[in-house]
Amino acid sequence: TDAHLSAIEQARVLNAFVLETPDQARSMAREADAKIAKGEVGPLAGIPLGIKDLFATKGVRTTACSKILGNFVPTYESTVTSQLWRDGAVMLGKLNNDEFAMGSANETSCFGPVGNPWRREGSNTTLVPGGSSGGSASAVAALLCMGATATDTGGSIRQPAAFTATVGIKPTYGRCSRWGIVAFASSLDQAGPIARSTRDAAMLLRSMAGHDPKDTTSVDVAVPDYEAAIGKSVKGLRIGIPKEYRLDGMPAEIEKLWSEGAAWLKAAGAELVEVSLPHTKYALPAYYIVAPAEASSNLARYDGVRYGLREQGKNIIEQYENTRAEGFGAEVRRRVMIGTYVLSAGYYDAYYLRAQKVRTLIKKDFEDCFAKGVNAILTPATPSAAFGIGEKGGADPVEMYLNDIFTVTVNMAGLPGIAVPAGKDAQGLPLGLQLIGRPFDEETLFSLGEVIE
Numbered sequence: 040t041d042a043h044l045s046a047i048e049q050a051r052v053l054n055a056f057v058l059e060t061p062d063q064a065r066s067m068a069r070e071a072d073a074k075i076a077k078g079e080v081g082p083l084a085g086i087p088l089g090i091k092d093l094f095a096t097k098g099v100r101t102t103a104c105s106k107i108l109g110n111f112v113p114t115y116e117s118t119v120t121s122q123l124w125r126d127g128a129v130m131l132g133k134l135n136n137d138e139f140a141m142g143s144a145n146e147t148s149c150f151g152p153v154g155n156p157w158r159r160e161g162s163n164t165t166l167v168p169g170g171s172s173g174g175s176a177s178a179v180a181a182l183l184c185m186g187a188t189a190t191d192t193g194g195s196i197r198q199p200a201a202f203t204a205t206v207g208i209k210p211t212y213g214r215c216s217r218w219g220i221v222a223f224a225s226s227l228d229q230a231g232p233i234a235r236s237t238r239d240a241a242m243l244l245r246s247m248a249g250h251d252p253k254d255t256t257s258v259d260v261a262v263p264d265y266e267a268a269i270g271k272s273v274k275g276l277r278i279g280i281p282k283e284y285r286l287d288g289m290p291a292e293i294e295k296l297w298s299e300g301a302a303w304l305k306a307a308g309a310e311l312v313e314v315s316l317p318h319t320k321y322a323l324p325a326y327y328i329v330a331p332a333e334a335s336s337n338l339a340r341y342d343g344v345r346y347g348l349r350e351q352g353k354n355i356i357e358q359y360e361n362t363r364a365e366g367f368g369a370e371v372r373r374r375v376m377i378g379t380y381v382l383s384a385g386y387y388d389a390y391y392l393r394a395q396k397v398r399t400l401i402k403k404d405f406e407d408c409f410a411k412g413v414n415a416i417l418t419p420a421t422p423s424a425a426f427g428i429g430e431k432g433g434a435d436p437v438e439m440y441l442n443d444i445f446t447v448t449v450n451m452a453g454l455p456g457i458a459v460p461a462g463k464d465a466q467g468l469p470l471g472l473q474l475i476g477r478p479f480d481e482e483t484l485f486s487l488g489e490v491i492e
């Protein structure tokens with residue numbers, strides 16, 4: 040814990056942590072020590088972790104990296120983090136993220152952007168760590184913590200993992216409780232770990248997962264010993280290669296990485312099959328209707344009365360308006376406007392309802408594929424390596440949204456997906472591959488992920 044606390048101090052330039060909690064960390068570490076001395080060794084005894092600032096931590100400021108929650112100190116602990124503490128983990132502090140987890144570059148945080156510890160060969164340009172869990176990925180990659188919590192609504196665990204050569208898994212929807220996690224788009228949000236290896240990710244997920252009666256979408260199924268899946272043979276597993284992910288204009292190095300990944304799995308005894316997910320091309324537009332719609336509804340609660348920031352106004356309406364105008368950043372306001380529009384009486388059928396129908400078709404594509412005996416699907420994790428801060432999406436937000444092209448389908452279908460480091464681009468930057476699994480079969484993803492890693 041001490042070693043990590045001093046590493047954090049020395050790497051403040053990355054802006055990965057938005058709050059350091061050294062006193063709490065040392066006291067949790069001492070507590071873990073005392074338990075170990077008594078022979079009570081939890082599975083994560085003494086392991087120092089960073090916590091995305093979207094997870095409510097009791098008595099410790101939790102902001103979702105939004106000004107509107109700038110002074111919010113929860114009186115409760117999220118289920119996921121309380122399970123980590125139950126198993127002996129230590130909290131080093133709270134990690135930066137895109138405001139309300141909206142973004143793919145960690146540039147929308149009210150605390151400013153996060154730096155990626157990786158650099159292009161021969162260049163000093165600071166690159167983004169991806170988003171929205173950019174602080175989590177950067178902190179793990181820079182060895183500031185042994186692992187981190189993260190959330191994934193449309194790729195926010197897997198894309199930053201790919202940009203930083205770390206491992207990130209978004210488990211099946213319903214696997215981890217969302218209780219005490221600031222809501223973005225409730226039908227898509229899932230918690231998961233970002234870690235240094237598939238084994239570490241497996242150990243963390245085991246503690247984070249599990250049924251919780253406080254979240255009605257949490258599913259009551261047993262949590263397997265994920266670590267046991269590491270090193271398990273992948274012989275005979277059928278791996279689908281979806282032809283629709285072969286995008287026009289995909290960089291040659293991504294294409295090459297993807298074939299290499301397939302070859303490694305084949306060499307390990309897996310069988311490769313071409314599969315078709317015909318509705319893939321509609322996933323991104325449908326996601327950018329469903330996610331803002333749910334966000335606009337979830338964010339209605341930030342009214343200047345119940346939480347955080349309060350601006351004055353002549354009457355209650357003005358108070359709401361002033362609070363929200365002052366408290367929300369540009370990307371959040373954009374999503375609230377899109378969401379309100381697609382849910383409005385005249386447009387609901389044309390946009391929201393349609394997007395929901397598309398979502399059903401996307402889910403069915405995967406079901407058909409799994410019904411044919413496919414165990415997992417291999418795709419690139421992102422269409423490119425990390426880019427420079429401020430390089431993308433400035434004039435056109437859609438440019439940034441395109442970065443989610445390989446990840447959003449997984450959230451739309453509620454499936455588990457893992458991103459594992461697989462290689463480097465021509466400039467020496469990490470690239471990741473994604474494996475998508477059957478519902479509640481994260482184990483297969485860990486076994487396959489470890490082969491690639």
Ligand code: GLN
Nearest residue numbers: 140141142192193194195
């Ligand atoms: N980049 C996507 C978005 O901005 C996904 C974010 C996430 O998964 N939280 O909505």
